[in-house]
Amino acid sequence: MFENLTEGIKNIAKSFRGRGKLKESDAKRGMQDIRRALLEADVNLQVAKNFVSEVEKEAINRKIYESFSPAEMITKIVGEKLIGLLGEMEPLKLSGQPASILLVGLQGSGKTTTAIKLANLLRKQGRKPYLIPADVKRPAAFEQLRDLAKREELPYFEKRLDDEVNLCKQALTQSVIRRYDTLIFDTAGRLHIDREMIDQVKKIKSAVKPSEVLLVADSMTGQDAVNIAGAFDKEIDLTGIILTKMDGDARGGAALSMREVTGKPIKFIGTGEKSSDLELLQPERLATRILGMGDIKTLQEKAEKVIEKEQAEEFQKKIKEAKLDLEDFLNQIKQLKRMGPIEDLVEMLPGGQDLKKLMDEKQLVQTEAIIQSMTPEERRNTKMLNASRKRRIAAGSGTSVQDINQLIKEYNMVKKLMKQMMGRGPSTLPPFFR
């Protein structure tokens, strides 16, 4: 069992490397691994099956068996295929006077927060958004939207009515009088199998004639994603999907499921609780995430926001001059650990799993002990660590020579990683997709 597809692909690669040539049985086993990785990422079983069989077909068409590096070929095909399926970035379609956006979805999927984020975004683009708190059902739903709107200084429909359809109609009239050009309807969460509630939202739709009908769905959704998205799409004909809570560590395979079953684009992803945490879908990023591959691009952008500029520059200088000694290394790990937000990002790095292990408390104590048992010179230049020095350090720190070798290996890896991250700043895709 492997944690993600990176591992899986490594395994396949190993079986290739051993033979130099891929046997059909190996290919089958490799595909099985990919299927499993997709399932682990919550891609729906049927969707995963179709995906794998298509990859297999393509792999064979491309004569992968003769290729110089079959593992690379497979990974490339898997990546391309997934990116292709996730579709292009698609902007909002805003037509009509006023243009209306209808947000629908299950309970607790993040509609209200998304409504605020959308309004914020549209205002930045020069539009005049108007928020309609159409959730007349959940206790204090109105207060939630109202208080958020006030905080963001966004206009909202203030009237409270018991009937959601009527409320939406009145809000529409109001918006025309007040000359708002974009309406955002935040509807009550509802189950896709709740006949009565689905009929209600259909009525809202025919009353306000939205140019966007967006399903707001939780990125943590499991196998049921196909039923949910399929039902909403069938009932009210969605124009797109917004995937929320992407700042967590869910792999987001539901995106692929929903995309497959509805054929509708994923227009935005929600990446936090703040009103600015809404991003356009970047298919290649989502693909790397579903596959569990490191995504340097996301990391870099986020890291830029978090790390103070000067600190970064100083650090960068050190790395460029290759002066990152073991002591710096230890400090860096400690720092990473302290900077909560960064720690979440670490996992997105290639090799991030290893780095994360280093940040474990016990491991940190051991690392510290080892480094403290070294002479300053040894800390600066690990190459001088021969067997007898290592034995001395092991004895001094109560560890073993293996532990020291492991640490050096990890240190070198982190050094390389940080160089990649800060020094050159690759703006391209991770090597996996190149």
Next chain:
Amino acid sequence: MGLTEALTKTRSRFSNRIRNLLGKRDPNLLSEIEALLIQSDIGVFASEQLTNALERSSPSEYYQQLEKELTHLLNLKNEETQDQKPPVVELYVGVNGVGKTTTIGKRGYMLIKGGEKVLFASGDTYRTGALQQLRQWAEEIGADVIESHYGADPASVAYDGVDAALARDVDYLLIDTAGRLHTKRNLMEEMKKIKRVLSNKRQDLPQETILVIDATTGQNALQQAKSFNDAIGLSGVTLAKLDGTAKGGIAIAIVKELGIPVKFLGIGESREDLIPFIADDFIKALFE
């Protein structure tokens, strides 16, 4: 609504398929059973294990065998807490929007119906509308609620909650918390502080720390359970939103991996829609 009834509604499709499968002498029977398990979000790993365990049985025994296996798994020793010293404090935690506040409302109603005196405290001083939401629930079911305000330290709300619970002589104090992703380090620290403040107040508090999980959630729920359990130690899980079409199989994975019992099931948005988890019923409803 009884459990079987409530669940059968959503399970019927699943169980019909199992039954249909069992009628056949299909060489792919096992892999089809595995597929059904995977589709219920049990997870590919656990599904494979459960299916592999069937290999030794004959096809006619598959169903019974699976039922036995799951019963064994889900029937954790529920250290029933007979002589808990009042107030019994239950802390509800979970990621955003899973159903914490609603679960507290429903749980409060369950307790009040049983003759208990219930107090709510809202440790969600962050999300707009959260305080009003809990207050409205309290009003609806006739629970007491202590006032807090936005921006207040949730740990001090919990502290005040215990004081009020002692002063007002209530039987149960249910504490709501703000939704938080388990990956947010600072918010998990805040969670630890709430727990610490409670146990400093009295060592046996809180008696229950319940993770609410949305039944629609896939494999990430296991990660949620692990992270919350590591941070604050969980005594149980509540599976909310089982009235949809999701099967909530991830609960099985959680029990299997972490040994944390499922305590309640949420089957709707009304106050009656919370029921105690009973393994046998749950499994029967899964296949019946």
